[in-house]
Amino acid sequence: MPADAWWGWVGPLFVTVLGGALRFLRLGEPYAVVFDETHYIKGAYSLLTFGVERMTLGTEEDPIANRMIMAGDLNIWRRCPTVEECAEYVAHPPLGKWMIAIGEWLFGMTPFGWRFAGAVAGTLSILIMARVARRMTRSTLLGCLAGLLLALDGLHFVLSRTALLDVFLMFWVLAAFACAVVDRDWVRQRLPEMSPLEGAWPQVGMRPWRLAAGACLGAACAVKWSGVFFLLAFAALSLMWDAGAGRALGLRPRLSAALQGLTGAFALVPATVYVLSWSGWFLRAQGWGRNWEQATQAGPGFFVFDSLRSWLGYQVQVLGFHTGLDTRHSYMSEPWQWPLLQRPVAFHYLSPPNACAAKDCSQAVLGVGTPALWYLALPALVVLITRYTAVRDWRAGAVLLAYGAGWLPWFYYAIADNRTMYLFYMLPVVPFMVLALAIAAGLALGPGATASIRRATGAAIVGAGALIVLVNFWWLYPILSGETIPHAAWWARMLMRSWI
Known part of the structure; x- marks a missing residue:
């Protein structure tokens, strides 16, 4: 690791503060419910109030209805006639909504309140990115560059x-990847100190960072089921890293021991975290498909058994819902369109009269990545493919595997299931695009002993690329943040007609 431990924290923290300031500035604007916020902010407040997700009674006495009147969104809140019929069928696990609920608890049922947790997660992910990039490249400069690039991505x-x-x-996928990378270093530091028996793989004891990675992956699955793609990929990655460390020391791999270690960290721990995220459903009678009366007819053993049976039945229902999710939407797109940003999602658009210095005004929030970053990431990924093919660079392999885990599975759903999908499904992949750029930048700069002309040329290329990304983000900022601008200025920022 670099010797500049102090700067290794100061630099990433500075970039994090910068990115956090961008995210928290005017966080409550637009003062409206944008795109699919309508589903999650209500589910979050229902979890906060009842412990499970429920519909509103649609009366003035209903506390959720009153809150939504304040937010101006009561008309699209689904109503039910009686308390008994208020159980809400939801298609996503509850952890993400519990996280949104923290902001609603702290700051109320306002746009700032329900967006607070997302801004915190986005800001912390910049810090994680800077630190994990520093660890992978052994460069504080490249770590800070990676954090800055993530902070400047529009999506x-x-x-x-x-x-x-x-x-x-x-956030949870990136945190899991960072923990897995630290675990890789942790194991390789300890293996040479072990005394293997007849060349077999030694027992390195408890691996806290691997367990932390498993817990983060369980949390990812408890937000959205697509987290399971990363769970499988990172389990395979950890197994390959262990095998590589063993071969480097002349140790004979023991598949049974390796799989035994994976079972705890990448099966039991994630499953435990996932089930715990449903605690509100297990402890309340009003959840969808809960069958509380049936579960409480006998003793504690039957209660646990019947509750698990009802819960598993609910999971099967959700799987069926996602499998048949093929409703057409004007902003839907296909996975092969995502890297080129061909069809972003308009989260919000208004034409407020007399709100700017022009006759026609626009207030927009467009869910699109920074094109300069995304298009530069494509050749960077090609560099990583070449690098891994040529020298088996573990960093290149890890980034490519994570990128593929977040992108390639959607091709199956597009072809076989014709599922409704959107560009923002690529967000968990964005950190790995940034890592690809950071690693490619390191290759362009070369090691510290590189000739000054080569290093100066590499620095000029990397600096120019970062500046282009910064200018591109600055240009798009008004349509990313919901600023009210003249309609002509909004139109000028529609870089492709497919963005409209």
Whole structure:
């Protein structure tokens, strides 16, 4: 690791503060319910109030209805006639909504309140990115560059300021990857000190960072089921890293021991975290499909058994819902369109009269990545493919595997299931695009002993690329943050006609 431990924290923290300031500035604007916020902010407040997700009674006495009147969104709140019929069928696990509920608890049922947790998760992910990039490249400069690039991505910025689930999925996936990378270093530091028996893989004891990675992956699955793609990928990654460490020391791999270690960290721990995220459903009678009266007819053993049976039945229902989710939407897109940003999602658009210095005004929030960053990431990924093919660079392999885990599975759903999908499904992949750029930048700069001309040329290329990303983000900022601008200025920022 770099010797500049002090700067290794000061630099990433500075970049994090910068990114956090961008995300928290005017966080409550637009003062409206944008895109799918309507589902999650209500579910979060219902969890906060009842412990489970329920519909409103649609009366003035209903506390959720009163809150939504304040938010101006009562008309699209689904209503039910009686308390008994208020159980809400939800298609996503509850952890992301519990995280949104923290902001609603702290700051009330306001746009700032329901977006607060997302802004915190987005800001902390910048710090994690800077630190994990520093660890992987052994460079504080490249770590800070990676954190800055993530802070300047438009899609990451928009979803950090919106009460949707994808920012929390991205956060837990990135945290899990960072823990897995630390575990890799942790094991390799200890293996040479062990005394293997007849060349077999030694027992390195409890691996806290691997367990932490498993817990983060369980949390990712407890936000959205697509977290399971990363769970499988990171389990395979950890197994390959262990095998590589063993071969480097001449140790004979023991598949049974390796799989036994994976079972706890990447099966039992994630499953435990996932089930615990449903605690409100298990402890309340009003949840969808809960069958509380049936479960309480006998003793504690039957209660646990019947509750688990009802819960598993609910999970099967949710799986069926996602499998048949093919409703057409004007902003839907296909996975092969995502890397090129061909069809972003308009989260919010208004034409407020007399709100700017022009006759026609626009207030927009467009969920789109920063094109300069996304397009530069494509050749960077090609560099990583070449790098891994040529020298088996573990960093390149890890980034490529994580990128593929977040992107490639959606091709199956697009082709076989014709599922309704959106560009922002790519958000968990954005950190790995940034890591690809950071690693490619390190290759361009070369090691510290590189000739000054080569290093100066590499520095000029990397600096120019970072400046282009910064200018591109600055140009798009008004349509990412909901500023009210002249309609002509909004139109000029529609870089592709497919953005409209």
